[in-house]
Amino acid sequence: MTHKLWAEGLGTALLLIGVVGSGIMGQTLAGGNIAIALLANAIATGCMLYVIITVLGPISGAHFNPAVTLAFWLRGEITTKPALAYVAVQIAGGILGVWSTHAMFDLPILQTSETLHRTGPAQWWSEGVATFGLLFVIFGGLRSRPDAVPTLVALYITGAYWFTSSTSFANPAVTIARAFSDTFAGIYPGHVPAFIGAQLLTVVLAHAILRRLFADKG
Structure with missing residues (x-):
């Protein structure tokens, strides 16, 4: 279990380094062109996801996301105590990843987001769509082609940065960490609370739908 927790914490930290670091670099180099900055952000995040899922998946299952852990708990594939431990290290790892990124770019380590407002029904619905799509990809991939899950998730999130209005957080640990x-x-x-509420509500709804969609035939 210790190895699994280290994998979940490290993987989530690396995910946030990819998300926040590429955002800083993209914005710095884009010269005010937000589209280019977002493109850099999306590609780097997708690349990081592919790497951490491939490398750490055999150790912990590569959740890196409390919403994913909740989905596996609802399916009975992880018990309560390990699930809670996963969530704790995911949140802690995400915040540490953000702080590490600030250090890399010589920014104040401790800060909170004061300028990036993301709220309203459209944003909350977007997070629902993004989270449902992520679970669809994971559980559909596990049923049909488990070896392709790292690629599927990486491609989905890269695309979802562009086709969702919220830029597809789809992850409570990522949402919390990005507030820092x-x-x-x-x-x-x-x-943050409304984003997380939308994500977790979607997990419950997605579980009811996807367990039937991907149920074994017969």
């Missing part, structure tokens, strides 16, 4: 960065990838802390 007043950079391109940040989110105003006051808007």
Whole structure:
């Protein structure tokens, strides 16, 4: 279990380094062109996801996301105590990843997002769509082609940065961690609870739908 927790914490930290670091670099080099900055952000995040899922998946299952852990718990594939431990290290790892990124770019380590407001029904619905799609990809991939899951998730999130209005957080740990960065990838802390609520509600709904869609025939 210790190895699994280290894998979940490290993987989530690396995910946030990819998300926040590429956002900072993209914004710095894009010269004010937000589309280019977002493109860099999406590609780097997708690349990081492919790497960490491939490398750490055999150790912990590569959740890196409390919503994914909740989905596996609802399926009875992880018990309560390990699930809670996963969530704790995912959140801690995400925040440490953000702080590490700030250090790399010589920014104040401790900060909160004061300028990036992400709220309203469209954003919350977007997070629902993004989270449902992520679970669809994971559980559909596990049923049909388990070896392709790292690629499927990486491609999905790269695309979802562009086809969702919220830029597809789809992850409570990522949402919390991004509130600790007043950079391109940040989110105003006051808007975090609604994002997480939309994500977790979607997990419950997705579980009811996907367990039937991907049920074994016969």
